[in-house]
Every structure is written in structure tokens, then in C-alpha cells.
Amino acid sequence: MFADLLRRLTAPEPARLPDLDARLALAALLVRIAKSDGEYARIEVERIDRILAARHGLSPFEATALRREAEALEAEAPDTVRFTRAIKDAVALEDRTQVIETLWEIVMADGDRNHEEDALLRMLAPLLGFNDRDSNLARQRVAARLG
Secondary structure: OOOOHHHHHHOOOOOOOOHHHHHHHHHHHHHHHOOOOOOOOOOHHHHHHHHHHHHHHOOOOHHHHHHHHHHHHHHHHOHHHHHHHHHHHHHHHHHHHHHHHHEEEEEOOOOOOOHHHHHHHHHHHHHOOOOHHHHHHHHHHHHHHHO
């Protein structure tokens, strides 16, 4: 089902993704970070749904459907490094800035920043084109918003 999107994402020089594909790929990255600690908590699922609804103007039903598709894509996607590098190459910087903040929001969703999630986000930030300082500033912005 996702073979074409995965093929395009992992091509030697991926082209910029159409909006629907980029939306799905980025949602899959949110799912991957949420699952990174070995617990895919309900609060993380709900937060992903809210983020997708707000970011893309979706109804709750549409956001849930997108997340479910993203869960399936995430399960089929290649290793995180290739997947994330492909997203970096295919998604505009301004969209990736929102992505790093959104990833931090998922990490902080359950109130428990654990080592696995922090380690994965430290790996993802440079793959998405961000240094540690920019990632930390994104985390601080999210923490301020979440209170």
C-alpha cells in the first residue's frame, strides 16, 4: 500500500513530496517517536490526533484516519536514519521547524521524558537539519506552550 511513497522517500535524490504524502510521512515520524520508549501511550495517540487535526485542518475522524495510516507506514518504513533523511530532503525547512517542535510535543505528552525518546530526538534533529541548540530552543518553546 505504501510501497510507492517509501520508494520515493528512499530514492537517491527524493523529490519534494506532494502535500498528502508529506503529511503522511511526517505523521509516521510522530508515531515513531511516540513508540520509541516501547510504550505507545493513549495520551501520545490523542496528542498525535490533535496535532494532525490542528496542523492540517482535519476533523477528529480524519485525524484519526491519518494517524492510523501513519502507524501502518511507520511499521513498513526503513530504519529511522534513512526515513528521516528522506523527509529532510523532501520537506521544506519551514515545515521541518514545525516538525521538530511537534516531535518534542510528543516526547513531552505523557509527562515522562525518558532516555529512549531523548536519544531518538537527539539523533533526529541533525537528520532533519537542526543542531542541538536549535532543537533545545524548540523544546523550550514547546515546554512554554504546554505550561
